[in-house]
Amino acid sequence: MANISRRSALTVIAASGAALATRRAGAQAMAGRAIYPVAVPVYQTQFIADRIGYFKEAGLDCKLLQGGSGVKTREIIASSQGDIGIGDVTHPMQLTNHGRAARVLLPVDTRSNSVMFIIRKDLKDQGINSLEAFTQWKRPDGRKPIVSVSSLGGTNHVWSSYYMETMGLDDKVTWIGTGNVDTMLGALKSKQVDILVSSLSLLTDAQKNGWGELLFDGTDEAIWNKHIGGKVPVTGHFTLQATIDKDPAKMQAYVTALWRAAQWIKAHKADEVYDAIEPYVGSTSRESNMLEIASIQKVADYDGRVDAASFARGEKVWFREMTGIKPLKIADVINSTLIEAARKAYPG
Template identity: 20%
Template sequence: MKTWKRSVWASLMLGMTLALVLSACGGDSGSASSGGKTHLSIMVGGLSKQIYLPNMLAKRLGYFDQAGLDVTLIDEASGQSSENQVLAGQVDAGSGSYDHTIDLQAAGKGMESVVQLDVAPGEAEVVSAKEAGQIKTIADLKGKNLGVTELGSGTQNLTIALLAKAGISQDQVHFVPVGAGDTFIAAMQQGRIDAGMTTEPTISRLTTKGIGNVLVDLRTPESTSAALGGPYPFICVFMKTEYVNSHKDTVQKLVNAYVKTMKWIHTHSAEEITAQMPADYYAGDKALYITALKNQYAIYSPDGKMPQGGPEAVLNVENQTKPAVKSKTIDLSKTYTNEFTDKANS
């Protein structure tokens, strides 16, 4: 009898635990929370990466709450994972690179950016210090092991674009998914990758410790245009088109919070921004985190709008690197919208 009771009690506890996990992580499609606020779940392709900083900053500043939203931010390895979870209906929105919306349209799926967080990638191709003598240009990456956060991620897309400009096809290198932060650094130290595309503060950690050197810098709009031949709007918040069309009031509240956050960023210093972030994001070095933020401060959109000419420039890169996209007629007007940012800024 005691054994049976223990079994029933264990089953009940397991069921309650699963219910709590699902309620925290699953997409609620704009359902009302207990506090009367609309609940939204947003999967972010790496919360501690500075390119995704506006997501946590909006929450820490209380702007989601002020907009009447109960937002759960879910950390994931890359924007690719976020895209998949949004499509599956497991989360309401994702934060990842804008180019995903173009890729999905080519695959017959509707996803659109509702607010642009970064107007440049905020990434860099970093070469291992051990290989610096052999790798001095992108052309020297041929045949090398190149680190990316995840296969199919924005970091891989950017690397493929740089390789294409140097006349190297993606099958002439070896892509290795190594994540970011500590896992990326370990992969370079262990010699598993010769170079790789990564973000801040990982870039500054690598260069400061003498582990790697920057080969191509995409941390400013100017250096990005020089490397890719034009602007390259990167991290955004995307949602399924059908969700956007059927939840306009909720989407507007969300975009209002993000636009308010972008304006806050551009009226505060790197030190003030850093003070708002969780301490564990500093990776044990707050001063380096601040320096890294200063290195790419210009990537953050001042108003959340898609920059003029940005979609066309990204599509141009996609056409050069992705046969699946080039073979389709892409309607860029369906990959993003400024409808909500226009209202938020007015």
């Protein structure tokens, strides 16, 4: 019997799921679009729901589209060009504050895995070994050092800026958005930016290529607990309330598929997850992605619920001058109805 690689086996599994779904849904499959910001593993629940066939089994003919950043993903959802997005939970809060009521449907983590401060290697080699020392350094033209995030107002920016605020350093740097994986790493490589705030996969590639080194790890549990205080929903799937109202059955299908994807991830090893999502995260190496997937498993939310205590911890980060978000109640942010129905249909 011929040997079959794990990747081939996963492809067969996905194809089988798709075939089954086609028989179930037939011509009644609901067309849809799921939006993810950039090509990194933190958005893996959407990737798994697509690759393993859960979207199709739920009766969805779903296309995954890359938004380019968290803010752009939010704009796509706001314009109803996408059914469901994934990103920082402040995105639906921003929409609600601006008259487009939106809801988090399914949180995917309990702390951020993408607030690693990656400093240019040449600056680290000069002896800059803390954020305080970094903010005292000036660029050759005398300007403040530049900190890059994927997008201003996105996950990296929201949480890294909070760390800097608590240290009294936020006004001593210039923040810029540099987009997707390739452009973020390119900006660090070319020294257009001095620190890149991102995740473990980008740190690993930056170190391997001699472009950057870790300066401050905001994903570390001890550091997170010191500044944040414990579990907080950071990233989640979200949509407009109007989209739920328009087609609740369709949105239930999304949430059910994504819940199943989260449970699949929980039951599989990092290499199996990587083999499934590789087509979506090919901009960084297998080694880098494997390390990041393993780190995500440590912070993942496999329960799908947001309690009052975790919401309260997040309030000091979400509702401040930097974000411009006016305070909201948990009921104004979280829709728990769809995830509870998914949990009943497919107990974790």
